[in-house]
Amino acid sequence: MEQGRTHLSTVGSILAWLHRAFDAVATWVTQLSWWKFLLFASLSLIAATILQDELFSGPVEEIVVHDERNGRGRPETQIMIDDRGIHFNPGKQRAPGAPAAEAPAAEAPPELPEVPVAPVAPRPGAAGDVHIPLPPQIGEELSIAIEQAVEDAAEQKVTRYHKQASTWFRSFVLLLLIALFATKALVGGKKRAELQSREATEAAERESMHRQLSEAKMQMMQAQVEPHFLFNTLASVEHLIETDPPRASAMQRSLIQYLRAVLPQMRDNNVVTNLGREADMVRAYLNLLKMRMEERLTVSMEVPEYLRSAAFPPMMLQSLVENAIKHGLECKPEGGTLRIFADVVGERLRVIVSDNGVGFGMVPSTGTGTGLTNIRERLKMLFGERATLRIGPNEPTGVVATIEVPYQPAK
Template sequence: MEPLRGSLQLRARVRRSDPFGGARPSRWNLLARFAVTHDRVLATVHPGSGTVGVTVLCEPDAAHWVDLFALDEGSNYENAESLLRALSHQVAAQRREERARAEREATDNALTVARLNLLQAQVEPHFLYNTLANAQVLARTDPPRAEQMLGHLIQYLRHSLPREHDTLSTLGEELERTRAYLEILRIRMGARLQLQVEVPDALKQVPLPSMMLQTLVENAIKHGLEPKPGGGTVWILARRADDQVAITVADDGCGFGNGASAGTGIGLKNLRERLRLTYGDAASFSIVSNFPNGVAATVAVPAPEAPAAPPPLPPFAQPGGAGHA
């Protein structure tokens, strides 16, 4: 086998069947002196775009002029048929493997979407029931606040409507959903809940799994601010570093090991699993202590490719450029 520039060449020397049946020909048989004992096969593979070309040459392993005196006896026709059968068998096997691989990939994709949908359903917040119960109480005691709470709930649900065949949202959409969620909690917590958002407009189109930002905010409030007597602040920050976008949710609440509820960990476990199913190894999640107190959780996802810059305008088309006389 010899690699050539842009192709691969295979040479073989095949012993042909003995036309004399093992008996030595008579020394008076002059044609027997030109008997060919081997054939040679030359196959050249030419890779192409989506296709492969194969050139096959089968001929006696002898000088060209021998064909004038000795018959081929069909041995090279048999060699060509054998090569054709072998190639057909390999092509059929390759096609079967490709079909099986495509079916496995389709099944894996369907399972991945199903698992993502299941995980998203699991992280759907239980506060919806609490909000309706609170609104029912406020409708009797404080109708204006009840109306305000229902308005924020409608806004929240508007951003929570599922979209067919789309498991990804954007950072901007998730931020709007989270704002509506926080406004509902602010009615209940009052001045104990403060919010600071630092998300550049250029990053609001970054794809992000649905409900992921809200999961981090829910954890910050449930385990950090609600157990703290005076409440505190939640920060939502986003920044780009090379080919990654980091989204951080931080709080100045109770932090780790300060009497806060430890929770079940299902929310963060689902978050990690959704990151893995969506991005593979290209995304990461970390959670650390905030300074001087509280917790900071960061999700890093691949940054979208920057759009190509438009070509420069010719001088006559630029503002202030020369026009026709």
Template sequence: MNQPTLYQRWQRLSAAVLRVFHVYAGWLVSISWKRFVVYAIALMIGVNILQDLPPFTWRISSTITPDEVFEPAEPEPPAPPAPSAEARRAAKPLLKSDKPIHYEITIDENGVKVQPRKAKSGASAPDAAASSAESADDDNTEVDPDLPSISIKLPKEAKSAEVKRAIEEAKSGIEQALEAAAEAAKTSAHEAAVEARRAAREAQRQPRRHTTVVHLGDFLVKLAFFFALGSALIKVTYKGRLQAEVKAAQATETAEAESLKRQVVEARMAAMQAQVEPHFLFNTLASIDHLIETDPPRASQMQKNLIALLRASMPTMREANASGVRDLGRELAVIKPYLEILKVRMEERLMTSIDVPEGLLSAEFPPMMMQSLVENAIKHGLEPKAEGGMLTVKAEINHGKLAVTVADTGLGFGRAATGGTGVGLANIRERLMLLYGAKASVTVSENQPSGTKVTITVPYRSRGHDSDDKQGASI
């Protein structure tokens, strides 16, 4: 029951092959092209050596005995039959030579002599024929010892008829001698051929050693060539894949880091907001309680502004975490009741001016940034100043970007006893960098005739907003 199935075995094998492929492809990518060429050449040389070694090539030796030879023995050729006398007369000359053969016949008182003569090297064929009529002592001819000669002695009283008969007998004897020499030559040639055939058959009957070579490695060279070619393709394609994976991992890591930074900044802003709002809420409630006894109408108005402020600011953090931006009208819906409450507390010491065109209320703007700038301007600029001053909120389009400015005529940046540490502005800069990169900026400058002016510039984008947003912006 615990044995793996065929499908599981196939999966394990596929996973192992895939791991080996990735390891080999990674090694190919890690080496240079020069080393790859050396590797391919070494591979081809190694395969050429390997194909001649076992188990790709081996030799099989065997001994063949005479019993295993089934070749039929060739019959010996029969001896040529002796020709008849008539055939011999009709036949062509039995003795052939590349040189002319001449016989010299000499008749004198001693008898008849028939001697073969051969011409000297300097004598031509006509000269040799003429010399046959001369005597045997001529300097141009000499006796040929290889041919037979005949000598016939005549009686002293011999007649011419007898001499002719003797010459005929000499001619017949010469022909018989030539035929005998030819027959002897044929017989010796036949015997030599028979002896050669007999020796060949004896050699075939001897045991012979036979070696068979079996080649199974002929395909290795082609396989190595295609393997090297495939490795080159893997090196080219897999490198691009690795680079893409590295870039994707870097992009993911960067996105995660930016997301983490954004969450940290949002957490800082939420913590700062959580620290500011309770103090403001407690102070506002205390002011309402005091005005209820001294000036109930103003207390009622302050209570309405507080309700509007809470209604507009409660969903701020939730929407900021979801989308990262809100429209400018929602931010003004928080700023306006906040300033009205502060006017009740500071009375004639605080004057406000909001200059935001109606067409810019739908523009995108990061949440809580404007509120943070307004709180800093009042807390560190206008509230410490005895006579107070003017707070101005302005929005305009500058070079295709939305510029929101919060200016005050207070003591100036860093001059109040309650001067901040600049953490709020640092958080704003960090949030703008995460949201817009280099397309957004924060500028802090001196305001005229006194105070501080802070401008936030972001890319201009319009957002659609519903009637509730408009209503909130008009409160």
């Protein structure tokens, strides 16, 4: 019982190994293109031809052939040639256990000249033995001829074996190449489909991991947006409560409106939202700033209704507006105008934030310097090379910031 289980386990292991070997060979052949496979087959045939010549076309070694005809119990025939002539025993029965006399198996001897031979007579004292006396020279030539005939026969036999082995080797190589061709033709489609499916699964997993990493990184970037205006607004509300309560109440209402617009955005952590939601959040933010800056701030917002549903990354418009206020208009004594404009150019959504403030480098910056860098990195992660952020001077003064992203409805 135990031996049978061991035998079955061994057979199963061998079959599993053969299956793995076939699968590995099939996968390797499938991955080769047809021209590479034909090149491999041609090189294999050339190598097989060279190996065949080396193995089966060498010199023939001398082989001694013994002719034993006692396979079915028949008596052996003994022929002996010496300087006294030919000794022939047609049917001498070998004694049990006695060694068989070795005699070369003679092929048809070569034709010899006729020589007068004495009458054949049995040897005295040996029943059945025949002695044919020959001259010494003729006996020697006959013996040499018989040995040469035996050697020729052995050489022909070895040559025939070599030819058979050479044929078998060439047939094996051809059958192997035909099997590889059939495997590529029949199993190739299945293997390619499995390989493509595995590659697609791995690509989807990599894309999912990359997307999760990108989303986490973008959420971290969004959290870096400096809420300095909140602290400034709260400080302004506290000051107005003591000096101008009605105005403090209006600023408080504007702050509540802004928080209602911005808190869902921060809670959702969406990678992409819509332009209308971003515009509403910026409008609430600008209402707060107008109460602080009063007549020093003029706002022009031109976002068409049909573009409110266009997909747009969150907090980017807010960051551009904050930069324009903080670095361009708030530090200008007489203030200025902030303009927000959106349109579609070709298949791209273009959003422009411009101001006529002090311009580049006129006032030392006190910020962290991460706002514009975060915007560029988030655009690259979301859209690759299809999105751009351009910063340039405005005429006569100020800065123009332009974001372009692929135009598509928000999901």
